[in-house]
Amino acid sequence: MNTYPVTSATFIRREIAALEALGVSVSRFALRTWDQPLVDPADRQEQTRTTYLLAPGGLRLLGMALREGGRNPRGFLRAARTAWQLHRNAARGSFVRHVAYLLEAVHLKRSLGACTHVHAHFSTNTAAVALLCAQLGGPGYSFTAHGPDEFLDPVAASLRMKLEHARFVVAITEFARVQLALAGGMSIWPKLNVVRCGVDLDDLPVSPAPAPDAPFVCVGRLCVQKAQELIVAALADVHQTHPHARVVLIGDGDTRPAIGAAIDRHGLGDHVDLRGWADNAGVRDALAQARALLLPSFAEGLPIVIMEAHALGRPVISTYIAGIPELVDAQSGWLVPAGDVSALADAMRACMQASPEQLARMGATGRTRVEAAHDITQSAAQLKALFRTYA
Structure with missing residues (x-):
């Protein structure tokens, strides 16, 4: 390595x-x-x-x-x-x-x-x-x-x-x-x-349904490739219809200052939690308590965190790039064009409006796919x- x-x-x-x-x-x-x-x-x-x-x-x-x-x-x-x-x-x-x-x-x-x-x-x-x-x-x-x-x-x-x-x-x-x-x-x-x-499926059991006010969770290095700055802009849009929506960002990196500045610019300090790095247990617990994983990347291979979220029974909002569509589609989440803030906001709204039964079906589909291809x-x-x- x-x-x-x-x-x-x-x-x-x-x-x-x-x-x-x-x-x-x-x-x-x-x-x-x-x-x-x-x-x-x-x-x-x-x-x-x-x-x-x-x-x-x-x-x-x-x-x-x-x-x-x-x-x-x-x-x-x-x-x-x-x-x-x-x-x-x-x-x-x-x-x-x-x-x-x-x-x-x-x-x-x-x-x-x-x-x-x-x-x-x-x-x-x-x-x-x-x-x-x-x-x-x-x-x-x-x-x-x-x-x-x-x-x-x-x-x-x-x-x-x-x-x-x-x-x-x-x-x-x-x-x-x-x-x-x-x-x-x-x-x-x-x-x-x-x-x-x-991923180790024994370490990632299907989690109970998230709370009604569960946040979106993004896990990954804070960098241009993962485009977390767009999450802040999309959340500002979502707040027009869902003022209680929240996002947890786990990770650290080069774009943290820019993300922090965007949070301040949009007045979202109470709605975006910049947590920094977490250990494996911390990531697992955050995903288990999430409404969905949020990953609006510009460039990826196929992120492990998508497998982890699906294994825990959580839907995924991500972008239609590289290997991501080989695991995620409309049956297990939402895929949007990379860089399209409006589409990202629409996907977040759709997730907020989805019934518990719909979210559970998406999560179950994701779990089945991870069991089949990512054990x-x-x-x-x-x-x-x-x-x-x-x-």
Whole structure:
């Protein structure tokens, strides 16, 4: 992984735990630690079990690379050539970054021990390090592609090269698989496998019906991609007909000041609760007490929080982008065009006006879909089968 663990990506920790429960031996490697406090005890424990490839510092990493070059000249030259090609494909100014990837790959190879396969989450720098490790003579690799940023510039990311050298590749949605095929060509289609992200259904029982005044809840990093600022504008519209509507925002990030300013501008300080990050239990409790999950994103893969909300029996209001329509439709929630504040407000009104029976039907449909396609145990079993086949 790149940065691990992080509060916004607990699904990776759950995936590892599910694999270990199936008997897979997993060693954790990440490039760096997160630069913010971890709020969940399980994440703090996970941090102690992770090897950080940048932790030794530049001089020690350089010493490892020199020793690797002396002991393994052919492999090191092969990896260096690949790093140079990655650099050439990327934007100018990336030379130092790709030298760092090579040094990290040396550290990874030296630290793998008895590991027979490397699996990277995301097709960006982590997949580059896995590729270079394999070029050094380390084990083969695979990676999981999520999107959306991974697909923005496949040439600069050398996505075709990473796909061609991988043993297999995982896409979390059909949408992601198509994006990978566009980047790599149909020759890599047989390598592409859809393994959907999963949740622990035992930890997410269907919740009782929400209270009549239950708020909308949004969970996620506060950023442009997730467009939480539009929630404030939509809520101001909704207040014209439903003055008691409320929204709870769980998360933190770059756009928090702008969101706070929008709340003040619309006079919604008593109706929007900016809570910051919460641990897993806090997120689960907030969703269980919500009228619906609200996620007006501009760019996504397929958010785990949608699976969590549906598993708890809650409908979802989101946008018609990427993999979201593969889980959410009019039977389990409301989808609106990204960026359309009026449509978002209309969906919120429709949810406010929906009867308890209608909300329950939507939530039940969502729960059934998550049980069928997003059970973490089933997803881990698919990954284990791929590891057994290709490693």
